[in-house]
Amino acid sequence: MMDLVTLSRIQFALTVGFHFLFVPLTLGLVILVAIMETLYVKTDNPVYKNMAKFWGKLFIINFALGVVTGITMEFQFGTNWANYSKYVGDIFGAPLAIEATVAFFLESTFLGLWIYGWDKVSKKLHAFSIWMVALGTNLSAVWIIIANGWMQHPVGYVIRNGRAELVDFMAVVLNKYAWLTFFHTVLSGYVLSSFFVLGISAYHLLRKNQLDFFKKSFQIALVFAIFSSIMVAVVGDSNGSNVAEVQPSKFAAMESIWETQEGAPMYLLQIPSWNNDGNIIEAIGIPKLTSFLAFKDPNAKVIGLNDIPKEERPPVALVFYAFRIMVGLGVYFIVMSLLGWYLNRKGKLLDSPLYLKMLLYSIPLPYLAINLGWMVAEVGRQPWIVYGLMKTVDGVSPIPISQVWMTLIGVIIFYSILIIADIYLLVKYAKKGPDFDQPVQINISTSPSIQA
């Protein structure tokens, strides 16, 4: 039977996982829509307006679910992790409250203005409002990741009155761990969004449908894809180095390193055991590569899992594989973007159905990569809820296990319904393509000349 902590963890993982299916798309898609609408304001070319409307609609469908599943997240710290909230609320609550005040109001209010304001406000104010949504969406990522960064690498606190109390707010805000994670996360959201636009554009290009519209969309997304897929890897590398420095157990799990050593090699063939106690296979080592990648020093010392007490080791195999598949997908995104750039430059895009098809079927891949990355970060931190400070088992709410079962089942059922409805609508609108402005509807009975 599963215990309270396991159940609460599953519930938390599921609710974040669901939430994280919607949010990354909103992070980047809103910027693409804002760019399209800005082009419309600058050039007055209605195709850009239609682009903003078409991609904006797909953005809205996702945004709604990002918001509603986000509320669950905020309250779950209280409902399911009450002891955690009591112990660190003095620090952790602040960024959450700031997120709501500074970011959520901005995105929600201006999104309302954007959706309903097409005929009510000037073109400039309308474009401004989508930029405000973009700012709000990305700001909310800043604050939630500052909160999460504190759990990963606690700074600026003292233990006093039986809890962690804040003593240096700026240290929490400027936490290096948080900022590296922030850039890695939002950039991965941009990759996802650009591949979303590329994939849907590819679908229509394959069908020779609205060529001008989807070529333009494709090109805007392509620039964004090249930039973000390369940058996400660059930031990811710094992120890895920082993890090696401040979270040795997570780093050791990512690389499945068991012996503490200087000049640690990287093994091309490595299979960690599911018993969390070593590698079954370890072969073809490239000397010193892991040390070099982590610390930019081939002789640096890397701490192995054997030097970490068994009960303080994260589940190694899970972290190890998630990390590798994520990195592999990251490389794939860079290759696909550069290939797109090449084909587009040579004007061969429409003659490359295989490439376009691959793009279409690649739409789910960034989702996979993002959730795997999140697993590396969060599962890799276990068994700590706050790294080195509080264990996950100590953070849980003292609630009856039956209640967690009930809500867990509820969450699975209801979130599945939402996902199905969301995908149904996204597919429907994505396939339908842009809805060009209909000429003003004319009431036939009062306009006899039209009838003739």
Add this chain to the structure above:
Amino acid sequence: MTYTTLIIIWFALWGLLWAVYFMLDGFDLGVGMLYPFLAKDENERKLLLNSIGPFWDGNEVWLITAGGATFAAFPTTYAVMFSFFYLPFMLILLGLIFRGTAIEFMNKSEGQTWKDLWKWALAAGSFLVAFLFGVAFANIFHGLPIDEQGYHGTLISLLNSYGILGGLLFTGLFILSGSIWIGIKTDNELSERVMNFSSKMWYGVLVLAVIFLVQTYFETSLYDIYIENPIWLIDLAIAVISLLLTKVFINKKDAIKAFITHSLLIVSTTFFGIIGLYPNMLPSSIDSKHSLTVFNSASSEYTLKIMFIVAIIFVPIVIFYQIMMYKIFSGKITEKDAHY
């Protein structure tokens, strides 16, 4: 500013955030509850939905902010409140999820079954939120069975007569708020019909409010503060006057003024409870030494200061652009505006 003053300011802000949330989300929850019953045809349904379309999301953020502020300023209360109310809060969240999704998804596909399902999701979701917030707050006012071992209640024990009364009062207040709002945003026959409904609904709210005030005397110790410091009765006076004025303006078919006075009623009703609670946030009904007060659940002085600075800078900015938003969309909804 001393630590004590800071704590009291945050308690007031805490109450204000909840009051503003109830005031703003109140009307769109009300419209959600009325949605299946009030509209005669597809066109009227679109009008109703569009009357809250631009606003509901921004209104809901006040709840997130109220939750966030509870977490940041009174973390122990946050932890205890939401874990004690585990099931009701999960149901509230479920309601909010389905309400929001329904508004956004309802008219994005043409099938009748699709629309019917979201229609009921909207109404049921809105009702769950309104009713359960009433139940939760009434139980807080009443006091919870807390002793040294923690909390001893269940979802069923929250549904005591006073809790249900609180739920009905909130539901009634929000429905009235929603119907007056529709009165503002529509014209002609629909507006007339909904104002007639508001007029009848007002009596429902009156009855619930009177019973609630009387029961509060028997079930809670909220009145203690009012007896000790009669000056606070001014809040109750504002509530009563707002309630009466609302009826006057409804009868005059002045929906905007009725909406303002009714909003004042929601705010003063919330504060009636908040003032009565002080210094408790979650009083124990068993033994007051296990009550959570503002003093034993507050954050450190440093955190409260930081959060205070953040609040005085950003909350006015938020209020500014939200008011702008209400101004931009202040006109009546017509068929032309049917975006959804």
